[in-house]
Amino acid sequence: MPAPAAVPAVRVDGVAVRFRTKKKDVTALREVSLDIAAGEFVAIVGPSGCGKSTLLKLVAGLLAPSSGDVLLGGERVRGPRRDIGYVFQRAALLDWRSARRNILLQAEMRKIPGERARARADELIRMTGLDGFEDAYPHELSGGMQQRVALCRALLHEPPVLLMDEPFGALDALTREQMNVELNRIWRETGTTVILVTHSIAEAAYLADRVVVMSPRPGAVTEIVDVGLPAERAYAATLASPEFRAATGRIRELLGAVSAHD
Incomplete structure (x- = not known):
């Protein structure tokens, strides 16, 4: 018998989001379906306003869909999830805490034992090149x-899913x-499942296995582009590769098409 299919790390199944303003009803997302494998x-x-950030909030359980379902590891999302990591455009660090103590804030909130949290923080500080800047x-x-x-x-508690909402948008090139x-x-190195929202086509194609291209509001999936690159990617060589050029070209074509249609 064939092996059973693996449960997706994230499943978005026929999701729509509607809300009412003072003047009218607005549909932010319509019939969005997406499976994301573990790792x-x-x-x-x-386009701006198409519901990209709304989709992340649905996965995090910060927003409930008007219809459809969102599942993490096969479990329906019914409210805010503690088993995800979230990185926003602004770092939102506490000014009165050092880099290490900002990282360990996650441990305090989640009641992670001190020794374990400190060891994990040290591992992440080394991994991200923050050695010498801990204090x-x-x-x-x-x-x-x-x-x-x-x-x-965001990674301190080793979340299986990491959500990133334009995390590098405010940085210089x-x-x-x-x-x-x-x-x-x-x-x-971590094997974490990552969902990244970005306005940069090059960033999306360099980092992702697949790029979800969304339509203008009400947001829907226009196409999912397979990038076709190995996981380990040297930056300059990747940007010069035919796979990268093909992926970015297709994404631009799709975004240009939906913009012209809009």
Whole structure:
């Protein structure tokens, strides 16, 4: 008999989100369906206001769908989930806490035993290249280093799913490239399932196994583009590869088509 299919790490099944403003009813998402395998890296791109961040909030349990279901590891999401990590565009660090103590805030909130939390924090600090900056305060860190601290904080409890909402959008171009390379390496080392929302087509294609292209509001999946690159990706070589050029070309074509239609 054939082996049973693996349960997706994330399943979005026929999800719609509708809400009412003072003037009208608005549909943010319509009939969105998506399966993400354990350990997969999926990026989501689309026009502003198409519901990309809304989709992340559904997976995190911060927002309930108007119809359809969201499942994590086969379990229906019914409210805020403690088994995910979340990284936002702004690092949102506490100014009065050092980098290490900002990371360990996650442990305090989740009641993770101190010794275990400190060992995990040390591992993540090494992994993200923050050695020597553990005791620095946020104002002493660059924007890229602040985002590394935020990433460590999100990964401290070893979540099976990491959600990232435009985490590098406020960084300069060079720092953003460096963070892309770091994120690729960290993803490979941790095996975490990652869902990244980004407005950068190049970032999406460099980092992801698949790129979900969404339509203008009401957001729906226009197409899912398979990038076709190995997990380990040297930055310059990847950007010059035919697979990368084909993926970014197709994504641009799709976004251009939906923009023209809109």
